[in-house]
Amino acid sequence: MSHADEILSVRNIFKVFGPNPDMAMDMLRGGADKDEIFRKTGHVVGVFDANFSVKRGEIFVIMGLSGSGKSTMVRLFNRLIEPTSGSIHLKGREITGLSDKELLDVRRKEMGMVFQSFALMPHMSVLENTAFGLEIAGISEAERHSRAREALAQVGLAGHEHSYPHQLSGGMQQRVGLARALANDPTILLMDEAFSALDPLIRSEMQEELIRLQTEQQRTIIFISHDIEEAMRIGHRIAIMQGGRVVQIGTPQELINRPANDYVRTFFKAFDSSRVLKAGDVAMLDPDSVSKMNGKAPELNKDIPYNYLIDEHGLLLDVIKTRDFVADSSDSLGKHYHTREKQPVYIDTPLHEMLGIAAALPYPVPVLDRTGALKGTISQSLLLQTLSRV
Ligand SMILES: Nc1ncnc2c1ncn2[C@@H]1O[C@H](COP(=O)(O)OP(=O)(O)OP(=O)(O)O)[C@@H](O)[C@H]1O
Ligand SMILES: [Mg+2]
Structure with missing residues (x-):
């Protein structure tokens, strides 16, 4: 991978939750694992020595069981969580070293976020909800509304600008969340279990929508999921997390062909491999x-x-x-x-x-x-x- 292709790079990132993370870090360096540290000190290792890069224009999926560290990882990217050690660069700029003001600016201009339960403002119209983030960024109303309209059209909600959240289905509400993130035209889109609460049909519709958006706009998307089927469907590359570690990164085919351990293999057992493998x-x-x-x-x-x-x-x-x-x-x-x-x-x-x-x-x-x-x-x-x- 050439350096210019790297949009986000994560180097030696650790996150330890608890009052004395330095002590836990010493134990980690001494070879202790997550379980031992929790047993002896009550500290939780959220992310353990993560190293990888996300390329411009790819859908990078982070997958793993509940508690494996996926949400912690994605929150480290936008520094909703501060790393215990290590560095993260976005477009070559170290975001782990930014001041609060610089960080707000980067979050606003470079990052879009969509979560599982997206809190729409009940008293605001769909258009206002979509334009909400732009208002904070100090953009004029005319410009906000025109960008919001465009984003709503991108997610198939043209015509619903003046509806209110309670008039929308769950899937449509999630689309508003996606439109809000897109309205900002972010460098990377962070999506944490964004489709997990949707029922299967709507969910697969949203997956298709995301694939289409990515193909048209070449967006860089980091997508968290615990669902192997979803990961295989939308991911160009998939990182598998286990107990805070990234145990393997690869294309769906690479993971199926050469799983790094039994944990990875087990994920794919559930999956009909004939759909992913190529002749x-x-x-x-x-x-x-x-x-x-x-x-x-x-x-x-x-x-x-x-x-x-x-x-x-x-x-x-x-x-x-x-x-x-x-x-x-x-x-x-x-x-x-x-x-x-x-x-x-x-x-x-x-x-x-x-x-x-x-x-x-x-x-x-x-x-x-x-x-x-x-x-x-x-x-x-x-x-x-x-x-x-x-
Ligand atoms: N603020 C916190 N304080 C203490 N421990 C935390 C905190 N946030 C997360 N953890 C712990 O860190 C580990 C990773 O949690 P995380 O939420 O990242 O998992 P996840 O992979 O997103 O799980 P899920 O699929 O359930 O969302 C877990 O053991 C969790 O209990
Ligand atoms: Mg999570």
Whole structure:
């Protein structure tokens, strides 16, 4: 990652709750863990030595069980909680060293926040609620209202400007919360369990909305969730927290393919891995099954039932049923090739989309890159193995 891509960087951040955090820090340095420190001193380790960077324009999800430190982490970003040690930089500027006044300014201009239960002012209209943060920032009324209208349109609430919160459904109220954060055009959007209180249909609608907003606006979003399905759906990268530590950071595929420990693995057991894995994550290339076309009759490997015929650039020409192929009749090349419907599977084809293809083909499914070059194959047994492993 180049430095310019980093929008938020977290270095050696610790947060210990209690009257004497220095003592707890000494114990941590001496190798004590969260449980031992709590048992012996009553101090709670909220975040333990966090180190990572969030890139411009990504949705970075922080996931973990209740009490693992997610909310503490996000509150450290805007310094609603002061770190016990370590530093946090936003766009290269150290926010852990800011004065109160500078901090207010950064929060106002750079950060938008959406929480689970978003407190709308009951006596204010939707428009006024959306413009609320801007008023504090000292922006003129005309400008506030025009920005608020625009933000409401972005979250699908155009036409509801003059409604009052009690006239809105829970999902709509949450959209107002999102619009309020967007009206400020923040550098990063911090969302702590922002959709967790919504019922499933509305929730998935909001997830789609967020993905669309991010795609259109390239916003940097830090999204806290304890829900693996939600994390996989919206996260470009996911950080997994366990007992105050960030135990792993990666793309959904990386976490599924190489979980760092049992805790991470358990999260994904609940999840239908076929929706996230791509054909390219599973395909394997057996060189013995590949024959190169060189103008003459190809030399096939007679020990395997099917051979994959490629040209000099690696492009897949055909799949040949070995038994039907007559090697010495080079003039009739092509007649013996296994004829079939062409249903190319590419390395970025989601696994669940190729389940039907794999079931229908008699040979391992060839997996191509976008130029048509053969990258590997997926047999039914490899597929089953992969899906049962997770
Ligand atoms: N102000 C506080 N004082 C003392 N302990 C705290 C405080 N805030 C959080 N903690 C403790 O820090 C740990 C992390 O809490 P945090 O709220 O960050 O968890 P979380 O991952 O957000 O959980 P949830 O999914 O339930 O929201 C917990 O053990 C919690 O009890
Ligand atoms: Mg929380």
